[in-house]
Amino acid sequence: MDLVLLGQRLRHQRRAKGLTLDDLSALVGRAPSQLSLIENGKREPKLSLLQAMASALDVPLQELLRAEPPSRRAALEIELAHFQESSVYAGLGLPSVRLGRRLPGDALESLIGLHRELSRVLAEQSATPEVARRANASLRAEMRSRDNYFSAVEEAAAGVLQSVRHSTGPLSQRGILDIAAQIGFSLHYVPDLPSSTRSVTDLRNRRIYLPQVASGKGHDPRAVVLQTLGHFVLGHNDPKDYGDFLRQRVEANYFAAALLMPEKFAVPFLAAAKADRALAIDDFRDAFGVSYETAAHRFTNLATHHFGIPVHFTRVHESGVVYKAYENDNVRFPTDVTGAIEGQPICRRWASRTVFQSEDPYSSFYQFTDTVAGTYWCTVHVESTRSGEFSVTVGTPYEHARWFRGGDTSRRTVSRCPDPSCCRRPPSSLVDTWAGHAWPSARVHSHLLAALPPGTFPGVDAQDVYEFLQRRA
Numbered sequence: 001m002d003l004v005l006l007g008q009r010l011r012h013q014r015r016a017k018g019l020t021l022d023d024l025s026a027l028v029g030r031a032p033s034q035l036s037l038i039e040n041g042k043r044e045p046k047l048s049l050l051q052a053m054a055s056a057l058d059v060p061l062q063e064l065l066r067a068e069p070p071s072r073r074a075a076l077e078i079e080l081a082h083f084q085e086s087s088v089y090a091g092l093g094l095p096s097v098r099l100g101r102r103l104p105g106d107a108l109e110s111l112i113g114l115h116r117e118l119s120r121v122l123a124e125q126s127a128t129p130e131v132a133r134r135a136n137a138s139l140r141a142e143m144r145s146r147d148n149y150f151s152a153v154e155e156a157a158a159g160v161l162q163s164v165r166h167s168t169g170p171l172s173q174r175g176i177l178d179i180a181a182q183i184g185f186s187l188h189y190v191p192d193l194p195s196s197t198r199s200v201t202d203l204r205n206r207r208i209y210l211p212q213v214a215s216g217k218g219h220d221p222r223a224v225v226l227q228t229l230g231h232f233v234l235g236h237n238d239p240k241d242y243g244d245f246l247r248q249r250v251e252a253n254y255f256a257a258a259l260l261m262p263e264k265f266a267v268p269f270l271a272a273a274k275a276d277r278a279l280a281i282d283d284f285r286d287a288f289g290v291s292y293e294t295a296a297h298r299f300t301n302l303a304t305h306h307f308g309i310p311v312h313f314t315r316v317h318e319s320g321v322v323y324k325a326y327e328n329d330n331v332r333f334p335t336d337v338t339g340a341i342e343g344q345p346i347c348r349r350w351a352s353r354t355v356f357q358s359e360d361p362y363s364s365f366y367q368f369t370d371t372v373a374g375t376y377w378c379t380v381h382v383e384s385t386r387s388g389e390f391s392v393t394v395g396t397p398y399e400h401a402r403w404f405r406g407g408d409t410s411r412r413t414v415s416r417c418p419d420p421s422c423c424r425r426p427p428s429s430l431v432d433t434w435a436g437h438a439w440p441s442a443r444v445h446s447h448l449l450a451a452l453p454p455g456t457f458p459g460v461d462a463q464d465v466y467e468f469l470q471r472r473a
């Protein structure tokens with residue numbers, strides 16, 4: 001229970017009835033000082049006393065316990081009280097400002113504004129790479145515990161679809177305009193959107209500005225709109241900290257995917273494919289007209305919850321570094337000390353890397369991989385972007401491969417990672433030839449949250465360097 005809020009509601013009701021603290025004290029048989037502590041949020045009243053006060057004030061008990069501040073002024077006082085109680089404020093060694101009628105409104109507004117700005121600046125500063133990595137790791141743990149299925153977001157998306165009477169198949173641009181209109185926003189495609197933004201929303205005029213991009217370039221423009229609308233539908237406020245920011249982004253992206261590939265249509269589609277033992281991410285993508293990555297990620301939302309198929313998902317750069325990863329099938333990803341996976345090199349024997357050696361990496365690619373955690377089957381797709389090529393992988397334990405097209409592949413590799421002799425160390429013949437005679441300059445993944453992985457050359461794959469030199473020799 002928020003004691004400050006309760007105190008404000010009590011005081012509001014007492015004053016509305018024209019009672020002084022002494023009057024109320026006489027009615028409930030408690031000292032005025034005790035009631036004052038309660039009104040100031042400094043003491044928690046027993047339920048019996050609360051009931052006595054409610055009947056003395058002639059209001060239902062629920063009225064005192066409501067979650068809304070009784071007035072805007074009260075809301076500001078509650079916010080200030082909470083700021084002043086925080087450990088951050090205590091650490092400043094400043095006096096607490098006394099709340100009450102003697103505090104002028106403009107002083108109150110100004111203090112609140114300064115506190116909010118201080119909180120924002122501190123939150124920004126605290127988002128160090130390590131904090132960011134920990135936030136990522138804890139978010140991943142939460143996604144894993146829910147099998148990456150967010151029922152509240154599914155329900156919100158289903159509610160929106162129903163409100164625009166979308167009844168079948170992929171969501172069109174028209175449907176997206178309807179959704180925006182339903183939520184009370186208009187969409188405006190402009191040529192001069194700041195390049196650091198996906199979209200900008202004018203809250204006063206309920207206008208969403210989006211970039212004028214030709215379809216097929218960069219992000220799916222429908223997804224960008226839906227992600228933005230997702231923040232409003234899901235009731236997101238200014239993120240408290242970096243973890244909150246990440247969670248909101250995950251939820252908004254989930255919301256967009258749940259509209260582009262609605263559960264109501266996606267589940268029957270996948271169920272039919274599973275019955276034919278022909279689950280395929282490409283088919284899922286084609287049926288809903290989304291990107292491969294969106295389809296692969298959406299599959300992880302539904303696979304375990306609806307079909308009992310545990311899965312893993314990765315997006316891996318051609319250099320071997322992980323950009324995104326999720327698992328609930330116990331596959332053992334490489335991690336750093338904070339438990340973060342982003343920025344770590346994936347085993348060279350895993351499908352997300354062997355695909356780059358394939359004769360035709362753009363055609364369907366399937367592989368069984370024996371790992372220290374068991375045998376996994378994976379389906380991989382390679383996409384080219386401005387930052388290079390990426391493999392997008394969906395994998396599942398051996399016994400579930402039979403539900404997928406390509407589940408009978410004869411391609412198989414053996415991975416012994418994290419044993420460093422698996423692939424972390426270059427072959428000794430190459431080391432003998434090149435150690436001490438090579439000097440690569442690392443390409444820094446500055447946008448990655450992770451620190452550079454340790455190695456002979458930080459951030460560089462020694463084997464690739466040696467092999468390159470070997471070819472030129």
Ligand SMILES: [Zn+2]
Nearest residue numbers: 347417422423
């Ligand atoms: Zn390995």
